[in-house]
Amino acid sequence: MTQQRKKPSKAPANVTSHDVAKAAGVSQSVVSRAFSANGKIAPETRKRVLGVAQDLGYHPNAFARSLVQQRTRIVGVLIARLDNHLYPKVLDAFTAQLWAAGRQVMYFNVDDGGDIDKVLRTALQYRVEAMVVASITLSSHMAEVFCDAGIPVVLFNRYLDDPNVHAVSCDNVAGGRMVADAFLDAGHTRFAFIGGHPDTSTNHDRKGGFMTRLKERGAALSYALEKDYSYDWGRNAAHHLLSQKGPPDALFCASDLIALGALDTARAECGLRVPEDVAIVGFDDIEAASWQSYALTTVQQPVDLMLAETLAVILHKDSQPKRVTVPVTFVERGTTRPRVPSGEVVAL
Amino acid sequence: MTQQRKKPSKAPANVTSHDVAKAAGVSQSVVSRAFSANGKIAPETRKRVLGVAQDLGYHPNAFARSLVQQRTRIVGVLIARLDNHLYPKVLDAFTAQLWAAGRQVMYFNVDDGGDIDKVLRTALQYRVEAMVVASITLSSHMAEVFCDAGIPVVLFNRYLDDPNVHAVSCDNVAGGRMVADAFLDAGHTRFAFIGGHPDTSTNHDRKGGFMTRLKERGAALSYALEKDYSYDWGRNAAHHLLSQKGPPDALFCASDLIALGALDTARAECGLRVPEDVAIVGFDDIEAASWQSYALTTVQQPVDLMLAETLAVILHKDSQPKRVTVPVTFVERGTTRPRVPSGEVVAL
DNA sequence: CTGAAAGCGCTAACAC
DNA sequence: GTGTTAGCGCTTTCAG
Secondary structure: OOOOOOOOOOOOOOOOHHHHHHHHOOOHHHHHHHHOOOOOOOHHHHHHHHHHHHHHOOOOOHHHHHHHHOOOOEEEEEEOOOOOOHHHHHHHHHHHHHHHOOOEEEEEOOOOOOOHHHHHHHHHHOOOOEEEEEOOOOOHHHHHHHHHHOOOEEEEOOOOOOOOOEEEEEOHHHHHHHHHHHHHHOOOOOEEEEEOOOOOHHHHHHHHHHHHHHHHOOOOEEEEEEOOOOHHHHHHHHHHHHOOOOOOOEEEEOOHHHHHHHHHHHHHHOOOOOOOOOEEEEEEOOHHHHOOOOOOEEEEOOHHHHHHHHHHHHHOOOOOOOEEEEOOEEEOOOOOOOOOOHHHHHHO | OOOOOOOOOOOOOOOOHHHHHHHHOOOHHHHHHHHOOOOOOOHHHHHHHHHHHHHHOOOOOHHHHHHHHOOOOEEEEEEOOOOOOHHHHHHHHHHHHHHHOOOEEEEEOOOOOOOHHHHHHHHHHOOOOEEEEEOOOOOHHHHHHHHHHOOOEEEEOOOOOOOOOEEEEEOHHHHHHHHHHHHHHOOOOOEEEEEOOOOOHHHHHHHHHHHHHHHHOOOOEEEEEEOOOOHHHHHHHHHHHHOOOOOOOEEEEOOHHHHHHHHHHHHHHOOOOOOOOOEEEEEEOOHHHHOOOOOOEEEEOOHHHHHHHHHHHHHOOOOOOOEEEEOOEEEOOOOOOOOOOHHHHHHO
16 A cells, blocks of 8 residues: 655745655754765665655755855866867766766856856856866966866866866877878878867977978978868868869878868869878867768877876876876878888888 | 055965955955945945955855855756767857856766666756756656756757657658658659667657658658667668668668768668669758768758757746747758659659 | 845754 | 754845
8 A cells, every 4th residue: 555645736946854854753954864875864764754855856955065065066167169079079978977976067168259267267156176178278377266276177188388287188299290100101292281270289289290200201391271170171271282283192180070171172172082192181080080981091089098087187186287198099091091111112 | 556466375275255355354245245246335345355356266156156046057958968960069059058148057968778867866956947858858757856846847859748848849750751752752762761769759750751751642661770870870771771682762861970871881882872873861960961972961950949949948937838849951962863843753 | 335144955063 | 863053155134
């Protein structure tokens, strides 16, 4: 004979632990204990309280709890925009792992010209326990504010010469160098770089590594165009580059999205064969890079590793701000030519 | 002579309004007023207080405020996963618009087999003022719980025959019908449907509209395979379908991602020409659908409209739960053949 | 315009 | 085990 639980036809907006206490004939603190894992309470009392609570539609108020515990369990995540296909994956994995660690994610983004500082100040008001910032840079002023507040900030895929912030990124310089080597080894001679936002450290480092390595091996970058990380920009830039006289025969794009646009334009608009006429390499290794129509050669960012490092900082509240750089992998697919052992070429 | 503001080398973790009050020589409530837009306070007092607050690194505690105001300004967003390329865009637009309306987003996701109810209960504890749930369905029990708590739930791209939840989706049935018409008008005869998760309303409605319309015009669906909304599934299903005897000559895929996989397989693995040998249509109109290598014909979901409807519900706390269905658009690109005016074909 | 006081709903000692 | 109590940091009457 289970008794039908009575349910108020219209719950009075906010049921509090007091209401539950009264209905269950216990004190309010017993209700509190019933909901806390290690609260000293008789098993049967807890059971009864929990039952009453459910009947009444009671849910502990996390705001009240956080206030007294001085602990919100909220982590702020700020991503400029999710339009780089890598970030949705990052956000999802991140959210899932934080959830597993009992944390909630407060998600922020900023549209172009948006006030980043205002966003960060809001995060501060919600007392986030950590803040991860991706694809965007914060002012060193705000970095200091967070530092003063004792809230760790970790820059994802970006860094700042600021002792107050953590930064985890992949080895963008090494990635650029790998691409240079691949091009050189395959016998290319005219190199171009299609970049993303010119004032991002990722863009800067990828280009830097590329150029440096070219130079080290006696070659040089012929063209460099930079604007943003979009497919459309890849198309425009490639069109411009490939339709001129003495076009490049090797294109390094600062992101896969750019590379995909460049690839489409090279083939469809310029009637070029890839990689026979022009080789194209991207950066990131987003899902679409492996799609059959593209089979894009690219530099893979080890997202999982970067995530793990970020979580380590956040969850263990790592002592000193540290700058982590994880290694990248060159993924050869169909948009680059096979390498010619350079020894043999030079031998004569 | 601007005076250098003193900054404590190490702020004592939490600066409260009391600290500011003391330092500014005012009462705590004045500090509170200084930070509230319509607080009655002398302009110069406010200025001074704000100055002191900044020096001390004070940030109002949103938790304390929410507690007393009974208002968190947090909206919960639960998306199964961001792997449908439409959702990152949705989340971003949504976050931006909520931000403009002074709301924060608490983001949740559930991995396969995850406990949705637990997620929702957590959202309840954080007193979200509204909950939007995308690409996933909640139990009618939780729908009731939210209803009792007076928190509007809006299902995005899904619906439930539950009087307690709002639902906004596009006209999936009409979309399916449009595809049937396009295929029929172009003279196709053997139709296949590659679906996503079989137990989703979107999948059901798209397929339903497609089948119904075929039947209405005297045709029939030859094959239907359903599994999930991924590129890989599109590849596998298409491979299976197209490599058998009497293969379909028209493929309707329940999402663009599936269609892209099918398209790649049809061309690269099966050596088929699209649309000459087989026509392929997707659903969603994600960015990649318009990429030159694909030029996928698809049914476009008016994301902006759906977003606007969702926001209307949340921000205006719309009275009665309502079910909104917005119209879709058929976008003809390169994976379908031109239509033959049906009158002429049948005329003889 | 400013200050004092009463909670918002909860946890965490502290007694019993 | 359970009840009592004192706040967590803030907004909001209500006096002055």
